[in-house]
Amino acid sequence: MPITEVLKDPEALTMTVIADFSATRERLWEAYTDPRQIEKFWGPVEWPATFIRHDVYPGGRSHYTMTGPDGEQSSGFWEFLHVDEGHSFEVRDGFADAEGHENTDMPSMRMTFQFEETEAGSRLVTTTHFGSADQLEQLLGMGMEEGMTSAMSQIDEVLADLSSFAAGRGTEAQILSDTQVRISRVIRGSVEDVWRAHHEPELLKRWLLGPDGWSMTVAVAGTTVGAKHRSEWVPNEGTEGEAFGFEGEVLEIHPPLRAVTTESMIGMPGEPNINELTLTPVEGATLLTLVITYPNAEVRDMILATGMTDGMETSYARLESEVLV
Structure with missing residues (x-):
């Protein structure tokens, strides 16, 4: 004791x-x-x-x-x-x-x-x-x-x-409730640098790509309450898949520590997700926490089943190796 x-x-x-x-x-x-x-x-x-x-x-x-x-x-x-x-x-x-x-x-x-x-x-x-x-x-x-x-x-x-x-443990997804999932990852970089990588368009295009073979063609990052954000991806030559994107609005923002946004797939009807991003300084790194609130459990399970966590890990690893170096 x-x-x-x-x-x-x-x-x-x-x-x-x-x-x-x-x-x-x-x-x-x-x-x-x-x-x-x-x-x-x-x-x-x-x-x-x-x-x-x-x-x-x-x-x-x-x-x-x-x-x-x-x-x-x-x-x-x-x-x-x-x-x-x-x-x-x-x-x-x-x-x-x-x-x-x-x-x-x-x-x-x-x-x-x-x-x-x-x-x-x-x-x-x-x-x-x-x-x-x-x-x-x-x-x-x-x-x-x-x-x-x-x-x-x-x-x-x-x-x-x-x-x-451990900083090398990778991206983790934990189900918090019927509608909420928490994504966690320790990223080797300062809070300020990780924040910039999430909010500067040219940096976003370098790392937020998911699996290899995709390119981000649109990166509009909202930096004030009420601002719109929009991201679009296209498959590179030889990669199977169709172009897609997400859009939403900034609900709350406290640089460089917290941002809350809505997120919907472009062209898809329905209630948006709510994303709550928090960056916490730790020794020699940044703890990234993303709590996602889905409209219901069915949407939550459908998105998790797409391999979302693996795709996010690939992106975060790219962030560390190609941007925060």
Whole structure:
């Protein structure tokens, strides 16, 4: 059990949890900033979490849902107030509905996460600041301390699994719900360079090609809210297939960390997909996370069956070898 001390201060309205690890501070930070990893331990053992969104930057937001042994669900959110990369972050933590909207009938609290180096590895100091004595009593009465203790008992196993964050692991697709899929890839390059590669037309034409044998003829990247984006591809001579493309609109954009867009295949009727791109700096690389929301499960499964993940891996590998060099 990594927790070494729990300090409750009724006068200061705080609870501080101190935990020590044999892993490095950098490795511990990665476990908390990668949605693939934090969802393995954020939540009691019997209530595993799924992170639908995890934007670790000031003004960013996280949305997670924990599922109990009988299928019951409880959702929460983090609103990031401050981030000191590799060392600390501060959030407003609260309850949410299934869509991630705050449940204002329940209290929220401020939490600070301090990552420190020690002779044996690293230490995490988590301090929860409650709004009142009644709030402190209410949340502790709901089992907050026991839940944190159970959750943190799982971190050592995640930290030991070094391959879970290996840069050479390739593109992963994880089904989050009936309509959502999360694509994850660690890309060897800075956040700024990866962002430019996604938003500068001439760079897009060099790497976003999928399997070999295709050329991108149109690359219009929207860079402001309300702007349109459009991409078109044609097969090279000797390659079978027909020209195709996608178009959509920018719904939200926070360079160089997050962009939300709609996406539809050109000429195809129906409700568009929603793409949420998040770039998170990690040591020597960038964690790319793309959450795609489809109109329904049938569309989700149809697109996954096309080999989308393999095509994206080919493109990301080309991005690393031909653009980010």
